[in-house]
Amino acid sequence: MGDDSHPVRLGVDVGGTFTDVALVVDGDLTTAKVPTTTPQHAGVLDGVREACDAAGIDPADVGAFAHATTVSVNALLERDGARTALVTTAGFRDVLEIGRQTRPALYDLDAEKPVPLVPRRRRFEVDERATTEGIERPVDPESVRGLADEIAESDAESVAVSLLHAYAHPENEAVVTELLREELEVPVSASHDVLAEFREFERTATTAADAYLTPELDDYLGRIVSGAEDLGLPEPRVMRSNGGVADAETVRESAVTTVLSGPAAGVVGAAAVAGGATLGGEEPDGASSTSSAAAVTFDMGGTSSDVSLVRDGRAERAAETTIAGVPLRTPTVDVETVGAGGGSIAWTDAGGALRVGPESAGAEPGPACYGTGGTDPTVTDADVLLGYIGPDAALGGDLALDVDAAREALERLADAAGIEGDDGLGAPAAAARGVYRVANATMARAIRSVTVERGRDPRAFDLVAFGGAGPMHAAALADRLGMERVLVPGPAGVLSAYGLLAADETHDAARTVRLTLAESTGEGAATAGDLGDAFAELTDRVLADASEPEAARVELAADCRYAGQSFELTVDAGGGGSDGAADPGAPPAPAALAERFAAAHERAYGYRLDAAVEAVTLRVAATVEVDPPVVSRTGAPDAKRGAREVVFSDAGAVEATVYDRDALGPEAALGGPAVLAGTESTTVVPPGWGGRVRRDGTVALERTGGSEGAAGGDER
Structure with a gap:
């Protein structure tokens, strides 16, 4: 049982095929993998019991419990969320139907647009009007009460409210939301709470998705919290799409932030392994706890494969994503998903x-x-x-x-x-x-999409392979892409569960402000006070959600653009002053922020303009850091378990040495062809590849000569 300085940590990740459990007790890692069941919460609790029994502890000994769930993403993919009603400004009932002018399948004559989450019969209008300047026409409370009766008759289980320009002036929307909560016994999501940003279609779609997901996620987390209490576990902290965890109560109020819960946990775990954070010190091959790690993360599970990037030791993030045709503007780990998994x-x-x-x-x-x-x-x-x-x-x-x-x-x-x-x-x-x-060709395209297609050379990155099937395919993928090193974490088959143990607590807030930073003459309309006040409001919001506000690291960013452009670039807005050397939680002067944007624009597009720069949306993130658990590994004197014929190349089958993956001790050297058979995953080492086992159990594979590749070949 762990002491106060080394608490017992528990992570549980629910996947499409298996539910994975990782338990760390005083540096010893115990894992479990059980089939995902319906209902999901029952499988979660079964996996916890199995891992605790294997580690010889009582669930009540667990000091920290983190959880990643697929409830939200499954509801979107399978379209089985709550019956949702939408309340919009009069005349804007069909914004979800109209969408944008984008055509994902331009030449497909049979292409069909995704069906909106809210059918037209459950979209309602309210007579009100706000502009970017203020409220032009207040809302009539009595009309809202009448609207509540119509919504009740529609048999809606949840309501989304998204009024025109509520991101700038939410007064009308706040009145509508409060009245509907008084009149109806269903959850109500308001766009100024869910997404205080402009672009009405994306704001409405994200708010509708939050309402669509809230009842099921709320019920699921309620069952998990209750089951955890019955077992004597602490209340779980839940992984969100941004790669950080938050308490269950906070997450229940923002369901849309959990759509990439599981994939985000895997990327966080891979980042910890790539940076050496799980080692607790230097390794002979140079791995250490460093912020300079650069890696492609490759998670191949039973249903799909997820690919992401780690740069400077941190998972790259995006401000939006699209799931099952639904655009969602919520901070997420930047993950590319393809439908190629073990199943x-x-x-x-x-x-x-x-x-x-x-x-x-x-x-x-x-x-x-x-x-x-x-x-x-x-x-x-x-x-x-x-x-x-x-x-x-x-x-x-x-x-x-x-x-x-x-x-x-x-x-x-x-x-x-x-x-x-x-x-x-x-x-x-x-x-x-x-x-x-x-399958390898499909996954290689996903890796190219996050590297080559974004101007990055995959050969400059390590490939961190995990998931139940990832380590079997990793070396063949590296051959295709010219990558020189593959890292297979010790708990590769359950790395998403392990990543939960390494995840920081993270809270995000954003608001569209539309401030002009600098004209072409160098004279800006916005003052330092304008930026400071706007960032201060967002900072107060994220710190109010943090469990330890005094320990939180606050980071500022701004989506900026040249006046007249349609899209923005996100630039760092922390550091204060004009040289970025001051408080990282203080905003820079407007002219300094404009210069940062101009430099970022030049890096991205090769030029800068002598034109006004606008700060469109301001973003603040508060992070309470968690020390990743340092894992130690012991090995057996002899991990060889024989040999068998394995197909590695067009030459047919060759004999490969078979090792017990779980018995390989630190510093064990490996040479291909070999198969490392583990409990949760299997690692394939082709001819021309070799490696070594690190202290934390990570297998670091590198080219040792000309590789013919695995059965995937080295076709590029």
Whole structure:
């Protein structure tokens, strides 16, 4: 049991296929992986009990409990959130339907726009008007009470209120919101609370999504809090899309901030591993607790793969994202997701070409090799036939592999795709190799999208691979992209759960202000006081949510643009003064902020203009830092478990050494071809690659010579 200086920490991440648990007791890491169940909260509590039993502790000994959930994102993907009503300014009922002029499928004659979360019959109008200058026409309280009766008759379970220009002057919206909360017994989300920013479509869509998600998330977290109390656990802190945790009560009031809860936790954990924060000191190969880590994070789970960037030791963030066709303006870890996971189904299209995903076999019935009723061939079935996953592996602790079922599924795929055996491989194994290649090509495109397509060279980054399937595919992806080093964390199969233990508490606030910073003459309309007052208001807001305001690090940023531009660049607005050397929580002078924007614009686009600069939206983040748990690892005298034939290249199968991943001790040296078989994940080391095990259990793989690559090949 941990003492006060080293509390027992617990992290639980719910995925589409498995629920992962990480438990650290005095530097010893215990993990558990159980199938995700319905309802989800029951599986969470089962996983907690299993991990605590394995560690020999009582749940009441846990001092810190963090949780990542898929409730919000699943509700958006499956369109099974609350029946939501929308209240808007008269004449703007159809803003969700109209949207923007963007066309994601410009030449698709059969393309259909995503169905709005709120159908037209549950969109209501209120007679009021605000402009950017103030309130022109106040709202009539009696008309709102009449509107409440109409909403009640619509059988709505939640209400979103988004009035014109409420980000600047929320008085009317506040009246409507308060009256509806008095008259109705359902949650009401107000746009000036959810997103105090301009651009009406995005503000309305985000507020509608918050209302759509709130009832289910509130019910789920209520059950988790109650179940945790019954077990003697502390109240959970919940991971949000921004990569930080917050108390359950705060999160229940901002459901839309949890749509990327799980992926964000994985990126945070990968950043801690890439920067060496889990080591507690220097490693011989140079890994240390440093802020200069640069890595591509690659999380391959059962349903999808998530790719993100870590630069200067921190996960990159974005101000908006789109989930299932719904634009959401909320701070998120910048994640690119593709429908290629271990459970992704392989199929042939109308032209006979081999395809993988995005449809997944999920946890039930699962891949064919699970022996739980699935018959479709999946990436996991391909990994089994290629020898990456051994026939004696137990996935998720209790699932014994059915190799024959995997072979039969891939044989049917081979027949459908016209694949014949070659290089000494039968048709099922040849089909498996094709599935592996296609899945890798999809994931390589995702990595290119966050590196090459943004002007960054992937060869300058490490690849941190995790998730149940990520380490099996990582070296082949690195070969494709010319990356030199792959890091496989010790708890790779449950790194999202482990990342929860390393996550800081983070709170964000933003507000559109539209302040002119500097004219072409150098004379600005905004004063230092204007910026200071606006930032102070946002700072007070985030510090009010922080558990330890006095310990919080406050960071300022501003979305700026040249007057007349349609979009903004986000620049650092902290440091005070004009040289950035003062208090990081103090805003700079307007002219200094304008110069920072001009420099950022020149870096991004190659030029700057002699024109007025506007600060459009101001942003503040408050972070209460948490020390990542330092994990120590011990190993067995001999981790070798034999050898087996594995398909690594077009030459067919070769013999690879098999190691017990969990028995590999610090400083153990590895050379390919090899397979590191673990409880939650398996690592594949191709020919031409070698590595070493760090003190925290991370396997650092590097090229040792010409690599033929895994079955994915080195096609670039």
